Amino acid sequence: MTLTVPALAAPAANEPLVRTTIDLRTPGANDVAIDIKFAGICHSDIHQARDEWGVGLFPMVPGHEIAGIVSAVGSEVTRYRVGDRVGVRCFVDSCRECTNCLAGEEQYCLKGEVGTYNARNYDGTPTYGGYSTAVVVDENFVLGIPDGIELSEAAPLLCAGITLYSPLKNWKAGPGKKFAILGMGGLGHMGVKIAHALGAEVTVLSQTLSKQEDGLRFGADHYYATNDPTTFTELENEFDLIVNTVAANLDLERYLGLLALDGTLVHVGIPTEPDQIRMFWLASQRRSIAGSKIGGIRQTQEMLDFCAANGIGADVEIVSIDQVNEAYERVIRSDVRYRFVIDTATFGTETPTDA
Template sequence: MTQTFNSPDKQLGGVTYGGYSDSIVVDERFVLRVPSNLDLAGAAPLLCAGITTYSPMRHWGVTKGKKVGVVGLGGLGHMGVKFARAFDAHVVVFTTSPNKKEDALRLGADEVVVSRNADEMQKHTGSFDFILDTISADHDINAYLNLLTHDGNITLVGAPAKPLDISAFSLIMARRSLSGSMIGGIAETQEMLDFCGKHNITADVEVIPIQKVNEAYERLLKSDVKYRFCIDMASLKSA
């Protein structure tokens, strides 16, 4: 694998210096085809947030009739909702922010649960086939494990800094499983892009000029983005 920055460059030698180039030399086996009907700005995050959420859903068999939970409605979570909807699953979003309910429904959720509400959580005990956990902050994973049905799975794509405290009984009582996932291979990424082309799926983005990248970073720290920033590369010429 050759990464876009600070990675040994197997094609030209030396190391790579970033993803803001006008052009790049790559091995043809690692080129992806973006469906022509997709907006390029909205398609750009598919190569990260898109494949990160698509891959575990495919692996764990999210299909029509499955009940799927998405924990967190951020850059990853909003893609998880779109994919689960396109797979024709019943989609439930879990959020700590009641004001995100309207947006979750707009993105394709069937239900929205405020996770701080114990009664709302209790109603869904033992009913989910699959849950995608996108949260990077410390949180109670057992609260979501207990929502899984027999043989249900929860996959982590968020990365909390602290180790999660997992109750053995949350897993063994119904043969539940906990797993993790990170992006995907070239073939699966192309499959994801083709799927997005078929269902007209892109990320919700805010396009910014490079001159506002510091402002965007500050907004990112405040979770003030819906749901990905995308830099207009043409603005580099006037930077």
């Protein structure tokens, strides 16, 4: 038996998303069925729906920032009950046996983690994401959303939040550390909020000062425009850690020059073209360049609990199902402050059917 539910899908690369239905598996013994309430729109949804990374499986139902309510649980589920507030993030399975999985770093599974959408389960069946009204996920890949965070504001934490929390924790941002966030978009605004709550001295490096008021409200101590050449002389050798959220090729040598001794530039925004630097900029102050994806399940739950304890949620604009294609264009134009979230109630009152 399968469950047929409404969804929004890209039928093919570069085609507008359209309403459709998808079939979900009947929950197994270890599965949790979730009524999706909100689904965040991540820029990577656009990349994949338009097949800009060249790995599109169509029809594709995007969405890996999922917040909802448990509607059913399998017979062996122990972590969740019907009615619990839960979330699903960027992947829904991993091999659970490799060194990285056993270390709680499932996002780096050596066999390859199973993406929430645009992927195949290990049995070959396709995965479908959060632009729908329901999802079925193994309980080991479901997160509990604490009280104190609105579900709409929690959804983007499942990607944007953990994407910033993970490098901030791994590179020990906190009291006495000077941290800079490069870019003040959906990722960057979460970096400001989380780094401030961790106790770091926070600087925003944005192309212009247009979002300065927001940055300071989120907790930034300083705000600089990167289109001002004096920024790079004034802040030379300043930071212990810079996290780059910009998915475009930049003059990395300019930003490496802002790092202090043993400073690290961590990339979470991934451009499509390779970068090139001279090793002098690393050797001169023992600097490092690194990359980071997201956190594992354990760290993601830690992040959610941290955000709840510190009153942190994403700043969101809620859109309907019929506004998603427009929202995609606005994301590309950077016309959102700071994350779009789909209200799945706008699918209407159509009742899921068993087949």
